[in-house]
Amino acid sequence: MRADDILGAIGNTPLVGLPTFGPGSDVKILAKLEGHNPTGSMKDRIALRMIQEAEASGALTPNKIVLEPTSGNTGISLSMICRRKGYRLVCVMPDNVSTERIQLLEMFGTEIVHSPAARGSNGAVALAKEMAADTKYFMPYQYGNEANPRAHYDGTAAEIVRDCPEVDVFVAGLGTGGTLMGCGRRIREHNPNAQIVAAEPEYGELVYGLRNLDEGFIPEIIDMTVMTRRIKVGTEDALRRTRQLVEQEGIFAGISSGAALHVAVRVAEKLSKGTIVVLLPDGGWKYLSTGAYGGDFAAAVKRLEGMLWA
Template structure:
């Protein structure tokens, strides 16, 4: 495919069948590989939509500084487009995000402010809301911006329908809720019986990019009524399934993808037949230095040594 710019190349990601995980031939699993976006995650879609929206409404102009609380992916997408469009950018993130995220943001010219890791993404949100009182900043605020779910309604949903018209279940991680809301709405218009299923981390456990609603913050764009099910995943299971994706299917993805796969397999085992689409939000590159990844590699080495299969 040929595009006029890298921003136009956002989306159009592949939908790949995961035959190795299917519990029976009549139940088919497909993964939408969002790591194929220009900065490596699904968030390029919403970064483009939110910036274009703000430019149209004149809330973003040359002298403003873009500001965003982010666990990394949204900030990186925004920073790439900000650099191309000539805006300054500041990202506010918990200090325990992986080093690669900070490096990528700095590479695209963004300033990074780190907040208390123990407070997770809620700490970053609090700090960004405080900074946003200064009128020099333009905060697009993915948690409350309607352009976030709209980007998925206009791009992710139609792409899935084009590639696989009969989707029975759609599974995605719950972060801002934008993917689930926008894609879910579009898929449901196409097939009112489609099940929309969220993967949510167990309260107190960390899966980068995802959030537990039980920790007190419900994103304004999220309408929980839209979800048919919300299944909880542990950090360990997310990590194990992320490794399984690489081992079984050769797909190198981020930790939230392991959480989505874990939930997808639980749903698949309860089905007689049907098609399940899993949205895999990013590739694995930005996690390589994460201690969780190192721990999982050590564990694999031990398993190989002891001849234990995962």
């Protein structure tokens, strides 16, 4: 694979079988390894698409500062892309994200504005929206930007139906909803009976905090009719599957990958025949400091409980 620059190396990630997780020879689970993108997550795809579309429409010009609320991966992807393209970038994120994430942003020269951890990622979104009233900023806003699902419709999902035309079930984590919307639409066009299953992270209580329910948040790009099922996954199940991915398959992935795999395995157990594609959004590098991959399991779960691990 040869590309003109690093941005040309985004996408075309491997789709690999997980032979130790299939309950029998008639039910197969394949994993889309999005950790193989240049900054190690599938957010490279959507960050690039949002920037490209904004440049094309004239919403983003060289004098503007890019501003985005993000708990991590989108910020890292935007940091790399803005560095390559020469834009200034400001990311708004809650206080309680992992240290590697902050180091990565700072390495690329991104400025960080912290929002209070107690108000979680919803607080980061609210603060970024306030700041974006200033016209010096351009906010891609992954939660409401259709370029996000489009990146998956034209990229991720096109690769999946090319590499695995027999796909019956697609499983991915629910964050902005971009992956599920973009991949869900394309995969259902390809196979109208396909199940589109969301894995919803269930964090520790601290993450949900005491915030008012009226301050709740549902990303604008989410259309509930694209999904057919949503299953919540707690920290313990997510971490157990993340460790199993390393132990059984030799795949080093992030915690939300474990959550998605947990849902894929549950769906697989009820199938007599079929092919499940599960999207593993990132690699494990950014979670090493949490002690997720070794040592006492219960202690690792406890540490992760207070974090936004997806």
